Amino acid sequence: MPISMLAAKKAGSGKANLIEVALPEVPSGHVLVHVRACAICASDLPEWNAQVAGPGKRGEWDADNPGMTGHEIAGDIVQVGDAVDAGRVGESVWIDAIVGCGRCEACRDGRQTLCEQVSIVSQGFAEYVVAPARQCRPIPPDFDYPIASLIFDMVGTPMSAAKLAGIKAGESVAVWGLGPVGLGLVQGSIIAGASPVIGLDPVASRRSRAEARGAIALDPMHPASLGRLRHLTQGKGPHVVLSSVANQNASRQAFDSLRLEGRLVTVAGFPPAGGEVRKWVSGSWGCYERDWPEILEQVTSHRFVLDDYVTHLFPLREIEQAFDIRGRDLEGSFKVVVTNDQT
Template identity: 35%
Template sequence: MTLDARPIRTGADSADSADSTDSAASAAGAVADGLPATMRAARFDTAAGTLKVEDVPVPRPGAGEVVVKVAACGICQSDLSQLDGHIPPRLPVVTPGHEASGVVAAVGDGAGHWKAGDRVVLGAGKACGTCPACRFGGGTNTCEDLQVMAFHYDGAWAEYVLTDATTLIAVPDSVPLEHAAVLADAVSTPYGAIDTAQLRSAESVGVWGLGGLGTHLVQLTRVCGASPIVALDPLPAARERALALGADFALDPTDGYTKARLKEITGGKGLDVAFDCVGRTPSFTQAERALGHRGRLVLVGISPDPLAVGPELHFVRNRHTVIGHTGYRMEHLEDLVELTARGRLDISGSVSAILPLEEVNEGIRRLREREGNPIRILLRP
């Protein structure tokens, strides 16, 4: 796997040849491009398992790159998976955070139409540039070794973030940047999962796990015309929220009557599509068993659990399909900005809290303990 392990470029890279004027500017905390010399960033030491907010150099854009001043960045369950070691580290030290929005601060040569002051949301990955798909011009949407922000290269739990110009989507003034940040994964990943499922109008849907991904899946499947929509979560508050956001039914998956209730809701046919946003053995098994003939189960959640489909006869006879899903394509993110700007998708209730960067560990604690049943906790550097 190709990793983007390039060192952060700073104004000090050519310090030996810099003149006294440049040195004075750097000492004053500014350089000719208008960016400060240093910034605050949360740095995760993968060997020590520690996360600390530190002063680090501000990145400088190279060819085709853009530096964005971060307005907001979400704390995602996959961030916790990296912090807990469930996702193997790619870099020895990395800045987490892959759900970000902000304002363009500086652009490199060949960065297209982007200019300082543009409001943007960042796609959470970039093409590797070396795989067969990239060599034949496929780019981010078809890359076979996609480089993921906050895992393969530094993310946006920081005041500034460096990204490829191809990863940006413009955000109109009518969409708050905090809402735009939520779109970048918490909404776009479930939207991409709907595409993966090839969901059609009037198909029945079950959503297991009503955190950030599952809650937005309920909203999005409603927008896409699914019927009925069944939301499943052990927490009563999560089920009530799902009903308010468009679910037709909300069930407790730990209730012994749930299997029969799912059959009743679907008229005995079973679900057309099930989305497992939990990824654990019980949710996977229950979701697969709830499928009807030719039903599709889409795995969205991440966990270390080994998963098995059960007896082959049951699986094959019913022609079930299990599909793994990760991330989204740039057109998905662009679609969601359009839907939000037009008022077709309301995510105003998705921002559960906004914390300063220095309180990143408090935000992680709240998500880990599900304090207040959060959809998305944002950091504001």
């Protein structure tokens, strides 16, 4: 094993340096993962663009944090701590990055995202990362590392939100925002039997992706789009709105578009209060552990299709270009993944 590794460290707005740091210690119950792919999440971008890093709300955004925010990670287990089966060395894994304490009521019920001591495995823009052994799950046989790095947040997060919405077959669903999470919300809705599924996004290439998955896609900037959404939903609005838009105006429009007694689940932005209006609103973050078995069934069988998400691969030394493309080119980029393939 090497004793040091390269890791990206934030150096001002839109900049990172690769620095050499000691290989992290591997505590009991943990493993050391050689990172083979770490995807850029939309949630990484505000931090990347800020002049000074963190500290973030859960400790993962820290100015002194080599490896930065990266939390969509796949790689190989190269070392195990005490109390971990040594046979796991060599295993190829993706990391379920939301870690609960394992002891509280929520954790024991498989709802670890609600744990009061929740933490996130991050610092993935580096050659190695430490993670609790139980969060490292085997990569399905026909998945490469970049695609496997998307399972945690690009499958778990939207599928869990769609499940929370309790979509019934034949209900109409509108998905606001068709980025990588939004496309997952479209797929989750279709898998749940929703019809029609209507996606809204101003970016043409994102609408095309949603159409290819079976959605009707609308441009919310077009003046007729809200009327068309109403028309497609019996003049009442959709039964369910799933929203991945951070923009407050769009969040408000998404809420307003919902029919009375309809349900809104949002994975980004703010659920706007409805006053006297009878609509159900919930936030959703990440994926309950207890939901993974049925969600993994959808992705390993390729009913949830991830194959075409990765548009760009960059080696770690080109991390600035990776973030630049992801932040600037919404038409041309979808998932941008940083790799360590030179080693």
